Amino acid sequence: MKKSKRIFTYVFLSIASIISIFPFLWMVVSATNKSVDVTKGRLLPGSHLIQNFKNLLDTTDLGTALWNSAKISVITTVLAIIIASLAGYGFEIFRSKVKDAVFNVLLLSMMIPFAALMVPLYRMFADVSNAAPFFGIDSKAAVMLPTVTTAFLIFFFRQSSKMFPKDMIEAGRIDGLSEIGIFFRIFMPTMKTTYAAAGIITFMSSWNNYLWPLIVLQSPQQKTIPLLISNLGSGYAPDYGIIMLAIVIATLPTALVFFLMQKHFVAGMMGSVK
Amino acid sequence: MLKTERQGASIRAKNAFTGWSFILIAVLMIAAFYFYPMIQALILSFKTGRGINLSYTGWSNYERLLTDKTFFTALKNTFIYLIVQVPIMIILALFISVLLNDSNLKFRGFFRTAIFLPCVTSLVAYSVVFKYLFGTSGLINTMLMKLSIIGAPIEWITDPFWAKITIIIAITWRWTGYNMIFYLSALQNIDSSIYEAARIDGASSVKQFFKITIPMLKPIILFTSITSTIGTLQLFDEVLNITKGGPGNSTLSISQYIYNLSFKYTADFGYAATVSYSIVIIIIVLSLIQFRVAGDRK
Numbered sequence: 001m002k003k004s005k006r007i008f009t010y011v012f013l014s015i016a017s018i019i020s021i022f023p024f025l026w027m028v029v030s031a032t033n034k035s036v037d038v039t040k041g042r043l044l045p046g047s048h049l050i051q052n053f054k055n056l057l058d059t060t061d062l063g064t065a066l067w068n069s070a071k072i073s074v075i076t077t078v079l080a081i082i083i084a085s086l087a088g089y090g091f092e093i094f095r096s097k098v099k100d101a102v103f104n105v106l107l108l109s110m111m112i113p114f115a116a117l118m119v120p121l122y123r124m125f126a127d128v129s130n131a132a133p134f135f136g137i138d139s140k141a142a143v144m145l146p147t148v149t150t151a152f153l154i155f156f157f158r159q160s161s162k163m164f165p166k167d168m169i170e171a172g173r174i175d176g177l178s179e180i181g182i183f184f185r186i187f188m189p190t191m192k193t194t195y196a197a198a199g200i201i202t203f204m205s206s207w208n209n210y211l212w213p214l215i216v217l218q219s220p221q222q223k224t225i226p227l228l229i230s231n232l233g234s235g236y237a238p239d240y241g242i243i244m245l246a247i248v249i250a251t252l253p254t255a256l257v258f259f260l261m262q263k264h265f266v267a268g269m270m271g272s273v274k
Numbered sequence: 275m276l277k278t279e280r281q282g283a284s285i286r287a288k289n290a291f292t293g294w295s296f297i298l299i300a301v302l303m304i305a306a307f308y309f310y311p312m313i314q315a316l317i318l319s320f321k322t323g324r325g326i327n328l329s330y331t332g333w334s335n336y337e338r339l340l341t342d343k344t345f346f347t348a349l350k351n352t353f354i355y356l357i358v359q360v361p362i363m364i365i366l367a368l369f370i371s372v373l374l375n376d377s378n379l380k381f382r383g384f385f386r387t388a389i390f391l392p393c394v395t396s397l398v399a400y401s402v403v404f405k406y407l408f409g410t411s412g413l414i415n416t417m418l419m420k421l422s423i424i425g426a427p428i429e430w431i432t433d434p435f436w437a438k439i440t441i442i443i444a445i446t447w448r449w450t451g452y453n454m455i456f457y458l459s460a461l462q463n464i465d466s467s468i469y470e471a472a473r474i475d476g477a478s479s480v481k482q483f484f485k486i487t488i489p490m491l492k493p494i495i496l497f498t499s500i501t502s503t504i505g506t507l508q509l510f511d512e513v514l515n516i517t518k519g520g521p522g523n524s525t526l527s528i529s530q531y532i533y534n535l536s537f538k539y540t541a542d543f544g545y546a547a548t549v550s551y552s553i554v555i556i557i558i559v560l561s562l563i564q565f566r567v568a569g570d571r572k
Contacts, residue, residue: 005479009373016370017388020451023403024391026413038406041413087300094293102301109308111557113508115529116550119536119543120314121307149303179292208396210511211529215537226398230515233402240406247399258394262387 027251030244038240052241059239062246064221065228068140070253072213072224073206076144080202081195083149088157089183093169103158106151114211121146122215142216143224147206153198160194161187196264204254225250312554318547324540335548345549347523348531351438352507355527359442360502364495367450371457372487386458390451397448401515404444405431408516434524437517441525444512449505453498460494461487496568500561507553507560528553 030038033046056062091103122137129136136142164187172182188195210226217223223231229250232243319335321328339345373379374386392400407413408430415427430440464486472482488495510529513519519526519534528549535546 009376009379013370013373013385013389017385019447020389020391023400023407023447024395026407027403039409039411041416043413083299083303087297090293090296094296096293099293099297102297106301106304109304111504111554111561112308112312113504113529113550113553113557115508115510115532116315116547116554117308117311118532119546119550120311120318122536123314123318123543124311145303146307149300149307151304154300179296183296204394208398210396210398211533215533226396229396229402230398233405233515234518243402243406247403250399251395254394254396255391 024251027244027247030240031248033241033244035238035240035242038244048241049245052239052245055239056242056245059242060228060232060246061220061223062228062249065223065225066249068222069207069225072140072143073203075140076148076206077199077202079144079148080150080153080206081198084153084198085157085188085191085195086183087154088159089161089164089187091154092158092161093166103154106154109151117146118212118215121212125216137216138218138222140222143209143213146212147209153202156198157194160191164191193264196261200257200261200264203257207254315547315550318544319551321544322542323544324542328544331544335545338545339548339552344523344526344531345528345552348526348528349552351524351526352509352528354438355442355445355509356503356506359445360499360506362442363446363450363502364453364499366446367453367498368457368488368491368495370450371454371461372483374454374458375461386454389454392448392450393452395448397511398515400448401444401512404440404447404512405516408440408443431517432521434521437521437525440516441509441512444516445506445509448512449502453502456494456498457491460491464490492568496564500564503560503564504557507557 026043029043029045031052032049033042034048034051037046037048091099125135125137125142129138133139134141135145168186168190169182172186177185208226209224210230213224213227214230217227229243229246232238232246318328320330320332322331322335323329370389374382376382379385409415410427410429410432412430414430415424418424419427428436430436468486469482472486477485508529509527510533513525513527513530514533517525519530532546532549532553535542535549
């Protein structure tokens with residue numbers, strides 16, 4: 001009885017793992033094969049990787065898309081964690097009834113689906129397009145602004161601030177630091193792992209964001225990586241080898257971030273439910 | 275006495291000011307990019323017209339909504355995804371996390387990482403991969419035929435029924451590991467002595483699962499079922515990139531319909547806003563029901 005349960009556990013988890021990993025393996029293998037071999041379902045690595053890479057660079061503006069995605073994701077992440085951590089800290093450390101009420105109202109924004117926001121947001125950015133093209137349609141700022149501040153991230157930093165030792169704030173005050181000085185010189189360095197987790201989560205969602213960039217970015221030279229992949233995949237005569245290679249390249253940064261910082265990432269996810 | 279009181283008040287006022295300055299940017303950003311557009315959407319839902327030439331029409335958009343077949347198809351599709359996929363995923367995630375929680379299990383780290391891995395892919399990237407895997411002559415059909423499980427290829431993408439199944443499989447693949455992580459962390463917070471006591475009392479593992487694990491995890495199950503419901507109601511990337519909503523609107527989601535109304539057909543922003551308010555209302559109602567259901571059994 002006990003042994004059969006054990007065997008079941010291993011078999012079940014192995015199957016679940018294979019199903020989870022298989023599309024990744026297939027993606028990587030396909031990136032090294034010719035388009036025909038991909039459609040035939042070839043499961044062995046081929047020798048077409050370099051050719052696929054050359055074709056990918058010739059037919060698409062991969063470099064530009066990667067650079068756009070990198071710029072948008074890095075700037076969004078830095079701004080997001082600064083703004084949200086200031087707010088999370090502010091809500092927790094300078095607590096008051098009014099602020100608690102404001103916080104609860106902010107949390108309501110998590111219930112608003114993006115589909116309900118996209119039309120008015122598009123119109124807002126279209127309205128400023130002529131007066132301030134830097135913030136208008138087809139600008140990176142327009143991609144970043146609506147995604148940079150989320151109630152989830154503020155909530156996440158507020159929860160973490162509860163764990164921050166209050167004595168250190170007192171010590172900072174006695175040493176004559178300003179409140180903002182305490183935040184930057186004491187809170188930030190102490191809460192490194194919290195920042196790492198928040199950074200990973202924000203970077204990933206920004207790098208993978210699709211719907212809003214699809215609406216707001218229009219010229220080819222502004223396209224981000226998910227838009228490029230979506231375009232490649234919707235063509236009439238798609239070259240599967242090239243598409244798979246593009247997908248592998250697009251997944252590498254987030255996969256790498258995840259593997260290097262797995263512990264923080266998992267801790268960050270868990271921190272959000274506590 | 276009076277002087278110190280006044281000093282105290284001014285310090286308090288100063289503190290309140292400092293506190294507000296910490297949260298000001300975040301509050302302004304969320305007001306500007308969530309609440310202001312929500313009000314705009316409400317106003318917009320009472321207007322009609324093409325592109326930027328809009329005029330007030332009263333309730334006509336809402337009347338149109340009630341007779342709009344495409345909207346009801348999208349709504350029905352979304353609810354099928356919701357009713358089928360969310361329970362499957364949550365039960366699967368719960369089951370896997372209970373198996374993984376056994377500290378004597380070997381390769382725990384490997385299993386956990388492998389099952390979580392789908393969450394690092396972008397929705398677009400995995401959707402495109404799934405589109406090819408589930409093509410009529412794609413790898414899934416080839417393998418199923420070689421294993422003699424099916425005789426003829428299944429029309430995963432081009433048949434209305436199977437296309438929905440493909441979307442459901444895809445979402446389950448992408449999000450099960452995500453939910454699993456929440457359950458795992460919650461399981462680790464349960465005191466193991468509770469299980470030991472149950473074992474001594476002779477409770478089977480099935481009984482332990484239903485009498486201890488499920489009740490203890492109830493808040494997290496509620497949390498994940500609400501976030502998964504909201505996620506499914508917002509479904510967009512997968513449908514657009516796997517089936518484009520087809521065949522014949524049979525996989526169309528509400529988000530995609532709003533997108534089509536605003537950016538694909540002749541822009542009808544007023545009516546699109548009306549449709550989007552329907553999701554807001556559905557999300558609020560479903561969340562309240564989920565809270566109520568979970569609350570009652572406490």
